[in-house]
Each structure stands twice: as C-alpha cells, then as structure tokens.
Amino acid sequence: MEDHRIRAADADRDRVAATVQTAGAEGRLTLEEVEERLTRVYAAKFTDELAALTTDLPRPAPPRPGFPLTRAALRRHPALRLHLAVVVAVAVLVIVRWAVLGAGFFWPAFPLFWLAVSVFVHARVRSFRERPGAPVPY
Numbered sequence: 001m002e003d004h005r006i007r008a009a010d011a012d013r014d015r016v017a018a019t020v021q022t023a024g025a026e027g028r029l030t031l032e033e034v035e036e037r038l039t040r041v042y043a044a045k046f047t048d049e050l051a052a053l054t055t056d057l058p059r060p061a062p063p064r065p066g067f068p069l070t071r072a073a074l075r076r077h078p079a080l081r082l083h084l085a086v087v088v089a090v091a092v093l094v095i096v097r098w099a100v101l102g103a104g105f106f107w108p109a110f111p112l113f114w115l116a117v118s119v120f121v122h123a124r125v126r127s128f129r130e131r132p133g134a135p136v137p138y
Helices: 010-025 031-043 047-052 071-076 078-101 109-130
Strands: none
Touching: 010 031, 010 047, 071 078, 071 109, 078 109
C-alpha cells in the first residue's frame, strides 16, 4: 500500500512551534520538554510527525472577532463606507432640523440610535463573512 503522508511546510512547523512555546510559557511543559519538542518540530518532514508533538496539549481557543467598525474594515469595504457616510449625513440633517425648530426634547436620539445600530450590524456581518470557514456569498 502506498504511503500518503503530507510533507510539512515551514508555516506548519512555525504554527506547531508556537503551540509548543505557548505550552511552555503556560507551565504545561518543562524547559527540557520544550527544547526537545522544538528540536523535533524543526526536524519533522511530514505533518503527522508534527501532529504527534501536540496531541497532549490543549487546542488554542479560536480568536474572537474584535470591534468590527475599524479603519481597516472601512478601507476594505466600500459599501460599509457608503453606509457610514449616509448615516452621518442623515444624523447631521436630523440634528440641524431639531436645532432650527427649537424643540426642547432631543427627539433625534431615537433615529440616531437605530442608524448607529444599522452601521454596527452591517460591520458585524461583514466581519463574520471574512472569518475562515465562513460561507462564500454569491
């Protein structure tokens, strides 16, 4: 029977080395164990050899998405930029109208709240679509 082993790439070795170093920093491995495993990581030729070095270590938690409305997100998504520009324009118009009419109660707070929620939800949906393993929109 043929051997269907997959050769390890430098990125694979670096990922496993980071896991071993993290385990050592957390106190899960002694310094000697970290050194021995790192030596084996960089000597590994196949991915199954790398997997064997981390089977007794906990899997790292997946990264949690941060606040979705960042400058980077606005640069990547022109639709999000447009949405934010429309919300700002409507907010300015509503506040100016409130100021010109001289109303005492600040009624623009209600539409401004829902406009802000719409931008936040739009940014959040965009950030979830960018995560690895997310379905590709058609």
